[in-house]
Amino acid sequence: MKPTEEADIRALSLFKGMADESFDALFRGAYVQNFPPMIELITEGDPCDFLHVMVGGSVELYASWNGRETTMATVRPVSTFILAATIRDAPYLMSARTIEKSRIVLLPSTDVREVFSTDPVFARAIVDELAKCYRGVIKNTKNLKLRTSIERLANYLLRVRKFGDNGDTVHLSMEKRRLASYLGMTPENLSRAFKTLQGYGVEVDGARVTINKIDDLTNFAKPEVLIDDFTV
Amino acid sequence: MKPTEEADIRALSLFKGMADESFDALFRGAYVQNFPPMIELITEGDPCDFLHVMVGGSVELYASWNGRETTMATVRPVSTFILAATIRDAPYLMSARTIEKSRIVLLPSTDVREVFSTDPVFARAIVDELAKCYRGVIKNTKNLKLRTSIERLANYLLRVRKFGDNGDTVHLSMEKRRLASYLGMTPENLSRAFKTLQGYGVEVDGARVTINKIDDLTNFAKPEVLIDDFTV
DNA sequence: GAACAAATTTGACGTACATCAAGCTCGCCT
C-alpha cells in the first residue's frame, strides 16, 4: 500500500479517530490487490471474508433474482463497501464487479470485528457509518416508491450537479445503461426520459449533460433534503 | 412501566446483554405513554428526541413526497424503531402513526447515546441491530426492483406463513390498503393480484388467506434466502 | 338490528414503462 493511499484511507471518517495501534493492527493483515475491468469480486450469498476499501477505479454493486439483474450502487475511491455483512458475519446480499481497472484493499472480517471490540472510537465510527448507510437506503426506497422514473432522473441530475463543481454542466460517471438500472428503468426508457427533460432545459451530449434552466428543472424535480441530501 | 413489560424489553437482543446499571440508567429517564389510534407520533423531518420501544398495539411507518404517501413498515411489540436517527442525532426520515391503541416507551436520545458510549455490550448490540436493519432494507430494495407486484405478494404470503403457526392458513396483520402500499401497489391492484394467485391455490376470505397448493405457489414465487429470510 | 361510513372489490379505461426490432453513433482495432 502506497503512503498516499494509506493517508487517504486514514482520512475516511470510519478510520479517522481511531488509535494508531488499532489502525496498524487492522491493516497488518490487509491485502492490496489490482483487478482488471469486469472481474467479479464478490458473489451474492458467499460468506463475507473481507471488508473492501476502494483506493482506485470503480466497482458496481448489483443483485440478481430469477434471471433479472439490477444495479444497486457504484462505488468509487476512497470508500468502503459491505460493512454490514462484515459486522454480522453474514453472507453477502449483493455481488460486486469491477467496471474499470481497480485497486482495492482487503481487510479480513475477523480483524475488523476484533478491532471493533477493542477500540471504542472505531466502534463509534462503525455505528455512525452503518446508520448513515441505513439512512441512505431508506432514502433510496422513498425515491423508488414515491417518484416516477423521470422524476428520479431529474433529481439524480440535480444531485450530481450539486456535488460536482462544473456549474451547470454535469458529467455522468457511469454508462447510461448502468444509470438506467440504478434508477430502476430500462436503457430505452432512460433515453426517452432525457428527451422529456429537454422540455426543462436539459441538453445531453454523450456523458456531458447541461442544465440550462435550473429553476425549471428544480421546479419539476422538487428535490428534498430527506430523499436527496446524502449528508443528512 | 409494568414488570412484565420491562422483562419483555430486557429480553430484546438490543438490551439483553447489557449491564443492569446501564439498563437502569437508560430507563430512568423513560416515558411510558398510551396513545389512541391514528395519532401521528413522529413527523418526517423533525429532530429525533426519543428512541421508541413498542410494548403494545401497532404503528405504521410511512413517508411522503409531493402529495404522495407510501407505507414503509409496520411495527409491532416488542421492538424498537428509528434507531438510526437516534444514533446520528439526525432528523426523522419517516413519519409514524398509531394504527390501533398503542403503548410506547420513549427513551431520550441523549440517554441512548450516553449509555452507548459507556457500555460496550450495548454498543455491540446497537451495531448488530443497525446492521440487521440495513440488510433488511437492502432486501426490500431487491424485492422492489427485481420483482413484479404479484411476485411480491406471493412471497409476502409465503413469508407470513413461515412465521405464523397456523399451517397453510395465514392471517393478514394489516389492512389490505396498507399492505398494498407496503408492497408498492394500489389497493385495486392488490385485489386483482390476489385473484391472479387463485390460479396457484390461494383463497382469500377477508383477512384470512389459505394457501391450498403450497408447491404451486412456491414454484411461482421463487422465494430466496437473500431477499425473503429476515434472519440472515 | 338499522343506518351509516369505511374498506374492498369490480369493470372500464388511461398511462407509465418494458419489450422487440431496427438503425445509428462512436470508440477501438489492425
Next chain:
DNA sequence: AGGCGAGCTTGATGTACGTCAAATTTGTTC
C-alpha cells in the same frame, strides 16, 4: 482510413399497473 462491435437511440407495440367511478361487502355506532 476502413470496419467492427458495443452502446445508445428511435419507433412500434405490448403489458403491468394506476385511475376513476360504481357496486358490494365489512365494520361500527346508536
